[in-house]
Amino acid sequence: MSTHGAYYIPHKAVWPVLATAGLMLMLAGFANHLNGSAIGSGMMLTGFVAFLVMLGLWFALQSTESESGMYNHGVGISYRMGMMWFIFSEVMFFAVFFGALWYARNISIPHLGEGGMLSGPGRSTHDVLWPAFQAVWPTNGPGNVGGEFEPMGAFGLPFINTLLLLSSGVTCTWAHHGLLAKNRDQLIKGLLATVGLGFLFVAFQATEYYEAYHEMGLTLGSGIYGSTFFMLTGFHGFHVCVGAIILSVVLFRSWKGHFTPENHFAFEAAAWYWHFVDVVWLGLFIFVYIM
């Protein structure tokens, strides 16, 4: 535990506080927009751009400091712990939506149908409000909320997307091996492939959503099935975008000659994040699409 003999204590930076201000402006703008205020979307966009610029400048500062050799082993450990527990917090965030899906399928839907595992209150909702409702999955609920829809099958685009994302995990690891073997060419090619597969995944998911909305009648408003389907896959898609952007930055830095086999925290963090996104997708493919 003697890593902090010369632990790098960073000098002050304005970016964290400015990034916070940008994020706050963005969220306040979004809230205003949701409330129907005309200034909302402009505020949101300004805040978002400010947030991104500040974040970018912050990361640029970090990467400059890293490349000039200011960070020692101890700092690297702190960063890795930070990333690890950040990913854990993301796992918990996804767990909530998986939990909601589980609850709907195993508790609330059976409950609204034949009474399910809960006697008493569940029964009366069924008997009094919706006696005709049968507990089936997928469903948009006893109120037929959002109208008729067709559920999303597993073995079309989603299956292709599974293959894409799993392959991108492989190319990412291949790039890491290249980095460790000081093979810059392999590093860059591997990252290019990973980023490419990531964005292809997003494009296919966009196509899937387009079909859902325009051909299958499946929307965010399609009862609990539509809610869980779009929130789970949507948040995942958002994370794929973020992961692909992080990997793009890592790619850019690799081009500029950053990273050594000993010092490449940014690459590792991006790779961890990417594998996390990969694992979440496998969960989605099984619990949302197949089951």
Added chain:
Amino acid sequence: MSAVVAEHDDHHDHHDHGPEKGILRWIITTNHKDIGTLYLVFALIMFFVGGTMALIIRSELFEPGLQFVDPNFFNSMTTMHALVMVFGAVMPAFVGLANWMIPMMIGAPDMALPRMNNMSFWMLVAGVLLLASTLFMEGGAPAAGWTLYPPLVLQTGKAFPFAIFSVHMLGISSIMGAINVIATIFNMRAPGMTLMKMPLFVWTWLITAFLLIAIMPVFAGAVTMLLTDRFFDTSFFDAAGGGDPVLYQHIFWFFGHPEVYVMILPTFGVASTIIPVFARKPLFGYASMVYATGAIAFLSFIVWAHHMFTVGLPVAGELYFMYATMLIAIPTGVKVFNWTATMWKGSMTFETPMLFSIAFVVLFTMGGFTGLMMSVAPSDFQYHDTYFIVAHFHYTLVPASIFILMAAGYYWLPKWTGNMYNEKIGQLHFWLSAISVNILFFPQHFLGLAGMPRRIPDYAIQFADWNMVSSIGAFIYGFSQLLFVYIVIDTIRGGTGKVTAEVWEDAGKHSLEWTVPSPAPYHTFTTPPEIIPTEHF
């Protein structure tokens, strides 16, 4: 530019040894002591903001009938009082203590991730600003209770999305703070500072940090579903679409129950730090304290539905959550036993921090016992949503968390400022607080058992007497806290004189912060200390 805090202090170029001049020092600081101060000052301000809301509630409840405020505003006050106190006062105050004390207790030069530390504080401010802005909006601030249950909360006016995003920002802030605590404790300990030598405050914060990382995203997910239910047509909490409002309660309390331990575990840590110093004995049962903290944290994840006994759970669920909840009494009992045993045959003195800590042990135990009463599911059918629960959790928060925060203030102020606080006024503050807090909350047990529901601006005539007593206690308690503000300012300005590095007799045997000068220099332990004191010397 860069500031490599090297092993040798003769290396002066490019070091930021001292603080920046002017206001910018506080805005862009990455120093753990500056950030700790910011958190503590912010928390103290919020304590008075939340306290003002509490006094509005108690004024309205002074007599039956509607006197001062309209019912919707009253409900906003109960909601905002809770949110401000939980997310604006108690949690930030403990994060402030963590920032100040953890690096000094483990012999680290700073927190592990200082820039994120800065962002974490400003995220908190931004979140609280968003929340406070809702007070001035059409339809008023959120009024559905701090639990934000749907469908009621979906009727909130313009405030709704602001409250949701405020929760998101507060969540990000807490997660960043928690990650920082974990990285600091695991990576920055001085050589020889093994995990089982860490002061208990550090241990309890480590476990609290894990709780925070596990639960804040859960709360964020829950309020995100509220947002999409309201604005984007989802049906998570709408039975017509196949959802269930009870799902929200499950998710909320999966967050909410560990959340109450987020507020109490660091409280235990500070009490375990202060009591041995003034009993002049090592902490009794150090290892069992650590394991008890871990056990409480684990149990906190598997008892959430005891907040929902009356919602219509299956009998098997009621039984499971009832027995699981009762288990918490065991590790908590271990702690109370250990504090008592630490004082047993000690050479005790009763300075203000010790007074607050002893009051904490006694009054928290009472709050714990009423918790045990409510863990009995069939009894809880009677207590649920009455003033009994209000009395219960206020006993675990005010004479526990808040008293211990006050104790921590008195205990460490001399270290922070280099000056001694005014002991006479400190003791006056203690006695006024300890007496009035019981006048304030004890009668609420009677009101609840007699059936007075919580969160109502008006009540039946038979509840009048005890409500009046309670309100009188509230005003005495509220105004006596101004003494604390006076003492803090007075101490910063010189107090009753300079203190030594150790401040309290033999405190240096207990923990490292007493081995550095008072006031603690801007940078401490830029080289790791060599002698590590232990809790069990």
